Amino acid sequence: MMDPLDEKMAINLRAKASMREFLRSKSWEEKVESIERMNVAGKMARAAMREALARKNDEDTKSVD
Amino acid sequence: MREALQALNRLVSEGVIRSYAIGGAVGASFYIQAMQTEDVDAFVFLPESPIGLVTLTPIYEALSKFGGVVEREYVRFGNWPLQILTDATPLLAEAIQKAVDVEFGGIPTRVFRAEHLCAVALQTGRAKDYFRVRLFLEQGAVDIDALQEIVQRYGLKDRFAKVREGQ
Numbered sequence: 591m592m593d594p595l596d597e598k599m600a601i602n603l604r605a606k607a608s609m610r611e612f613l614r615s616k617s618w619e620e621k622v623e624s625i626e627r628m629n630v631a632g633k634m635a636r637a638a639m640r641e642a643l644a645r646k647n648d649e650d651t652k653s654v655d
Numbered sequence: 656m657r658e659a660l661q662a663l664n665r666l667v668s669e670g671v672i673r674s675y676a677i678g679g680a681v682g683a684s685f686y687i688q689a690m691q692t693e694d695v696d697a698f699v700f701l702p703e704s705p706i707g708l709v710t711l712t713p714i715y716e717a718l719s720k721f722g723g724v725v726e727r728e729y730v731r732f733g734n735w736p737l738q739i740l741t742d743a744t745p746l747l748a749e750a751i752q753k754a755v756d757v758e759f760g761g762i763p764t765r766v767f768r769a770e771h772l773c774a775v776a777l778q779t780g781r782a783k784d785y786f787r788v789r790l791f792l793e794q795g796a797v798d799i800d801a802l803q804e805i806v807q808r809y810g811l812k813d814r815f816a817k818v819r820e821g822q
Contacts, residue, residue, distance in 0.1 A: 613688035614794055619760050621689035622656050622681065626734055628691045 656681070658732035659695055660764045662721040666699070671717045673700040676754030676765040678740075678775060683787055685757065686769045686796040690787065694729060694736040698751050698767075701741060714739050746771075746778055746809050769797040774805045777814040788818045 592600070616624070666672045676682070679696030701709060718730040718737070729736035742748035750771035757766050767775065773791050776784035791797040806815045 610688055610790075610794060614796070616689075618685045618757070621684040622759070624689045625681070625684065625692060628689075629693055629734070632691070 656695060656735050657760050657762055658722065659735050659737045660759055660762045662718055662723060662732060662737070663697055664763065665721055666714060666717055669717065670702065671713055673702055674751060674765070675699045676751045676767050678750065678767045678772060680787070682766045683772050683791070685766045686772070687790050687794050694738045696738050696740055698740045698742065698747055700748070700751055709741060711739055711741070744778070746774055750775055770802040770805055773797055773802050774809060774811060777806065777811045777818070778809065780814060785818050785821070789821060792819065
């Protein structure tokens with residue numbers, strides 16, 4: 591019988607491989623669209639991070655005052 | 656990306672460049688899963704210059720004329736910054752020459768062969784480039800014998816071995 595941890599790892603590897611195969615099977619146009627979506631998500635995440643940092647800096651400045 | 660490819664095709668038809676091929680992550684996504692990138696890398700063959708000077712100015716001027724917006728070293732078409740790179744090394748020249756004719760949304764274009772994408776990535780040698788080569792290998796998206804032959808010719812054997820070890 592397989593060790594439960596090995597079994598879990600094997601399931602993860604199979605899931606990863608099938609996800610990669612699914613992603614690979616998409617057309618070039620679909621893949622480029624997904625890159626565009628990644629870029630939009632990245633921009634939104636960076637903007638949110640900048641905003642959160644600015645808010646934190648603002649709060650830190652106020653608490654020092 | 657369609658606008659960028661149309662502009663590249665116009666560069667060829669108007670004689671500003673001799674030919675081009677898409678490389679980098681966008682080129683790789685033709686063969687393997689999509690990976691995050693913020694630009695399109697277009698490798699171009701420049702026409703012979705009578706004085707032997709390599710300048711990208713005519714390309715940037717033409718791309719602006721076709722509706723591109725110059726931003727630092729890129730020319731933006733819609734969402735996509737286009738980076739123009741030249742056949743600066745013999746490997747890149749070979750990669751452009753042997754690129755395959757494909758279509759993107761009905762627009763004819765050219766993409767590096769998988770083996771050249773891997774060899775160029777090995778030559779560039781950043782962590783993300785090695786990772787990309789590993790994906791090509793894992794996904795069986797590259798002809799190993801053809802890649803080995805290129806790797807041998809361009810002195811990239813050690814780098815290739817390192818990537819294969821990490822597989």
